[in-house]
Amino acid sequence: MTETRSVTSSAETPTDRAAVRTDEVWKVFLQGPEEVQAVRGVTLVIERGEFVAMAGPSGSGKTTLLNLIGGLTRPTRGHVWVAGHDVAGMSARALAHMRLQQVGFVFQAYNLLPVLTAFENAELPLLMLGVEEGERRKRVHELFERTGLTGLEDRRPGKLSGGQQQRVAIIRAVASRPALVLADEPTANLDSATSASLLEMMEELNRETHTTFVFATHDPQVMERARRLIRLVDGQIDSDDS
Amino acid sequence: MERGRLMLRLAFRNLRRQARRSLLTAAAMVIGGGLLIFSVSLGDGTHEDWIESGVRMGSGHIAIQAPEYAVSRKIEDRLSTQSVAAAREGLRSPDIAESVLQVVPRLTTGGLASSPMGARPVEVVGVDPVAEAGFSTLDERVVEGRYLEPDDRLAAYVGAELAEGLELRIGSRMVLTAQDAEGEISGQLVRVVGIFGTGIPEIDQRIVHIPLQTAGTWLRAEGAVTTVAVLLDRSRAVKRTAHHLEDVLAAPIAAGDLAVLTWQEAMPELDAIVKVDDLGNYMFQGITFGIIALAIVNTILMSVLYRHREFGVLQALGFTPRQTGTLVMAEGVVLTVLSGLLGIGLGLFVTWFFWRDGLDISFTWQEDWTFSGVVLDPVIVPLFRAARVIQGLLFILFVGTLASLYPAYRATRIDVAEAMKFER
Ligand SMILES: Nc1ncnc2c1ncn2[C@@H]1O[C@H](COP(=O)(O)OP(=O)(O)OP(=O)(O)O)[C@@H](O)[C@H]1O
Numbered sequence: 001m002t003e004t005r006s007v008t009s010s011a012e013t014p015t016d017r018a019a020v021r022t023d024e025v026w027k028v029f030l031q032g033p034e035e036v037q038a039v040r041g042v043t044l045v046i047e048r049g050e051f052v053a054m055a056g057p058s059g060s061g062k063t064t065l066l067n068l069i070g071g072l073t074r075p076t077r078g079h080v081w082v083a084g085h086d087v088a089g090m091s092a093r094a095l096a097h098m099r100l101q102q103v104g105f106v107f108q109a110y111n112l113l114p115v116l117t118a119f120e121n122a123e124l125p126l127l128m129l130g131v132e133e134g135e136r137r138k139r140v141h142e143l144f145e146r147t148g149l150t151g152l153e154d155r156r157p158g159k160l161s162g163g164q165q166q167r168v169a170i171i172r173a174v175a176s177r178p179a180l181v182l183a184d185e186p187t188a189n190l191d192s193a194t195s196a197s198l199l200e201m202m203e204e205l206n207r208e209t210h211t212t213f214v215f216a217t218h219d220p221q222v223m224e225r226a227r228r229l230i231r232l233v234d235g236q237i238d239s240d241d242s
Numbered sequence: 243m244e245r246g247r248l249m250l251r252l253a254f255r256n257l258r259r260q261a262r263r264s265l266l267t268a269a270a271m272v273i274g275g276g277l278l279i280f281s282v283s284l285g286d287g288t289h290e291d292w293i294e295s296g297v298r299m300g301s302g303h304i305a306i307q308a309p310e311y312a313v314s315r316k317i318e319d320r321l322s323t324q325s326v327a328a329a330r331e332g333l334r335s336p337d338i339a340e341s342v343l344q345v346v347p348r349l350t351t352g353g354l355a356s357s358p359m360g361a362r363p364v365e366v367v368g369v370d371p372v373a374e375a376g377f378s379t380l381d382e383r384v385v386e387g388r389y390l391e392p393d394d395r396l397a398a399y400v401g402a403e404l405a406e407g408l409e410l411r412i413g414s415r416m417v418l419t420a421q422d423a424e425g426e427i428s429g430q431l432v433r434v435v436g437i438f439g440t441g442i443p444e445i446d447q448r449i450v451h452i453p454l455q456t457a458g459t460w461l462r463a464e465g466a467v468t469t470v471a472v473l474l475d476r477s478r479a480v481k482r483t484a485h486h487l488e489d490v491l492a493a494p495i496a497a498g499d500l501a502v503l504t505w506q507e508a509m510p511e512l513d514a515i516v517k518v519d520d521l522g523n524y525m526f527q528g529i530t531f532g533i534i535a536l537a538i539v540n541t542i543l544m545s546v547l548y549r550h551r552e553f554g555v556l557q558a559l560g561f562t563p564r565q566t567g568t569l570v571m572a573e574g575v576v577l578t579v580l581s582g583l584l585g586i587g588l589g590l591f592v593t594w595f596f597w598r599d600g601l602d603i604s605f606t607w608q609e610d611w612t613f614s615g616v617v618l619d620p621v622i623v624p625l626f627r628a629a630r631v632i633q634g635l636l637f638i639l640f641v642g643t644l645a646s647l648y649p650a651y652r653a654t655r656i657d658v659a660e661a662m663k664f665e666r
């Protein structure tokens with residue numbers, strides 16, 4: 001798994017230790033004749049190992065900013081670096097490689113492929129990365145054990161509870177040891193007890209593996225647990241407290 | 243390798259997840275594949291029959307003639323005794339002999355047949371009675387009398403319509419007149435020993451068989467023939483055998499003594515009929531599979547649109563657009579190949595089981611079973627060829643791949659951010 005394979009941009013700064021760096025990043029959607037400025041000049045540094053929540057009212061641009069960082073959306077202006085790689089200049093293919101190697105995603109729900117078992121879902125990125133079978137089993141089993149999922153490996157997502165599904169999604173996101181995990185409202189569909197245990201699990205993974213977690217959330221529990229809280233309003237950073 | 247296995251696993255499971263849709267599409271493919279094999283094997287059987295009849299009536303699968311004879315049709319352009327010997331020798335060489343069923347020498351010339359009742363233009367064929375009887379089907383079409391026999395000298399076997407026109411009966415005398423090898427007009431008295439009827443006017447009016455020796459003496463071309471006609475055991479071996487023969491006979495061919503013609507060259511009309519009929523079959527299959535392809539496009543495209551979010555997840559995980567497309571292709575190709583195999587297998591089995599002894603289509607015909615100079619057998623016996631089955635499989639694979647292309651392309655174009663919106 002070489003990092004150079006995914007890098008095509010000349011704006012790369014390999015010495016950059018930050019997990020995420022954005023510089024005056026804008027995202028403007030065209031909705032018919034109207035412009036929607038979803039993200040308006042956000043400049044931000046997130047260091048490795050941080051546990052960050054982005055909050056803000058609905059429509060404030062949380063999801064869009066997360067998608068910009070993960071390379072699912074291209075910025076209209078400005079730059080985004082993930083682990084030193086300039087995301088803006090990458091081809092779709094290079095972006096996919098970058099995500100595979102550097103970024104794990106967790107969405108609000110329906111994260112898992114319904115035709116694969118919990119285990120197969122969790123090992124998918126490892127398999128795509130070419131990690132050999134023994135190593136895959138070891139890593140995934142370990143994570144299943146640590147998160148209390150042991151015994152559910154062969155279940156299809158349809159036979160798992162919402163909280164169990166989100167756990168599997170998180171395992172999948174961290175198993176390849178990415179620089180960054182982006183989670184968009186991961187607890188929105190869960191009751192507060194389940195949310196709490198899920199958050200605990202992520203905090204633990206964050207402490208042990210130094211994986212960077214960035215959340216977009218409305219959930220007060222998440223904001224409380226986060227060690228840094230960024231508030232967005234109208235696509236701009238309103239406050240940033242550590 | 244493992245990624246490939248993952249793709250296949252996903253393809254299989256997704257097809258199984260939408261079992262009903264997959265099965266409906268597969269059913270169309272199975273029927274299509276079955277029809278393909280059924281129509282191809284019956285078509286090939288029919289053509290083999292046409293070719294067989296045409297070839298036996300005509301110049302064989304392979305005709306060896308003097309180079310100019312094909313155009314001139316004149317006795318001047320005949321094969322010398324040495325050329326005939328060389329040709330026969332060539333036909334006995336190892337690779338060729340095994341596919342040769344029968345070889346007949348013929349000395350053919352255009353001329354006039356006359357009786358007290360008048361004269362008619364005819365084509366007189368000097369034949370070796372024994373060899374000819376095993377080659378041509380004409381000897382089986384006796385209406386009166388018998389076919390020529392080895393001891394016959396001044397005997398003639400004539401068509402029913404000629405016999406009627408000249409009021410010939412068994413034992414009647416008739417005079418054949420033609421230009422001989424030296425350009426002189428020469429006559430020959432013969433006696434009718436048999437009358438045949440094929441139902442084909444051109445043949446029943448014109449063809450007269452007489453013993454080869456009689457023809458040779460009459461036309462002052464003893465030992466010479468115009469055509470050495472060769473019957474092979476399978477019409478498919480024609481091109482290969484002809485090439486072999488050309489290699490073996492390279493010296494006399496280079497010297498301009500003889501030429502090797504395939505039945506396609508010697509009888510271009512028959513070749514054209516077979517090709518036109520094949521084309522008709524191909525068009526029918528093209529249309530059938532066009533419809534099946536649409537069903538496949540529909541199935542796979544529906545599944546792509548329905549699983550928008552899933553493809554979004556995969557791309558968010560790091561699948562490239564191309565890998566996403568490959569996944570969709572895999573589904574389409576797996577679906578078509580499996581059902582295509584099943585269809586072909588079923589087609590082979592059903593065709594073999596019900597019609598291996600022939601499909602009698604005489605009820606669809608008029609009483610006259612002739613077609614462009616060829617007497618047809620109303621019972622079609624299917625012909626199974628490995629090459630055709632492979633062709634069919636490749637065709638189905640091609641259709642499946644083609645039909646999966648558009649859905650696959652759609653899958654590569656998914657806007658991931660859009661697909662991941664929770665409202666969907
Ligand atoms: N594809 C799009 N086309 C047009 N406008 C869009 C698109 N995606 C987002 N927007 C707009 O951009 C703005 C920010 O949306 P975004 O989804 O980032 O907000 P959010 O903070 O995640 O909101 P929520 O808390 O409801 O999830 C909104 O006004 C939204 O309508």
Ligand SMILES: [Mg+2]
Nearest residue numbers: 062063064216
């Ligand atoms: Mg959002």
